[in-house]
Amino acid sequence: MIQLKNVSLRLGQHCVLGDINASIGAPGLTAIIGPNGAGKSSLLSVMSRLQPPTEGIVLLDGKNLHDLPGNTVAKQLSLLRQENHLVSRLTVADLVCFGRFPYHKGRPGKSDWEKIQQCLTLLELDSIRHRYLDQLSGGQKQRAFIAMILAQDTPYILLDEPLNNLDMKHGVAIMKTLKKAAKTSQKRVIMVLHDINFASVYCDFIVAMQNGGITHQGRTEEIMDSAVLSDIYQMSMRVEEFHQQRICFYYQ
């Protein structure tokens, strides 16, 4: 698990995260939800070591994340950020190969190429594997980055809005792929999601944030409740059962 103990983050004058105590990352899929500016991306940054907390500590399987060697962390935890600034003259295959870097250190071997091929196929990227990143649509690029993250093959996978730019078919396909990876390889996938119904249908746990703090945390069915969601988003949200799934209606 990733444990946060009295974690606070201040950026300039702004208290972005305030005294968070939580354990996140049981095997399966965990969604982090909440309104804009609640601190979801900041929480992922702190949990992935991208950003050291101003106060408190983050433990990865009981060890202080910020004391662990970089290469150890890279084999334990991968992070897909919302904004990815990488050289656009990389091909899709180069990018996915980059995900294997903690293992091959620049000299990919047979097992690395097998994994790269597997991830390209899984994300339906075979036909565009030789295209440069700046020749891709937003959704194709997003799938290439997700393939890179899966190629890193870490027990913890942190994704900031992985469904950005994806059409419904690819959104569903990626959630199913992550769910299968979690089930067959005991992965712990933690992802920021804005689409509450994707969280409801595919995630096992939900962590909800407001104003830099975690206000609700539990199994998906506990959080997918009209009163709880209305409180989190400060608007009327109605949850109903539809084909054995809890679906939220919030269009007014």
Ligand SMILES: Nc1ncnc2c1ncn2[C@@H]1O[C@H](COP(=O)(O)OP(=O)(O)OP(=O)(O)O)[C@@H](O)[C@H]1O
């Ligand atoms: N570099 C920064 N300096 C100061 N404040 C920042 C900085 N980066 C983010 N913030 C503030 O921190 C708060 C949390 O931002 P964060 O991006 O973590 O929220 P979020 O929940 O991911 O939002 P969204 O849903 O809009 O992506 C916001 O109020 C934001 O304005």
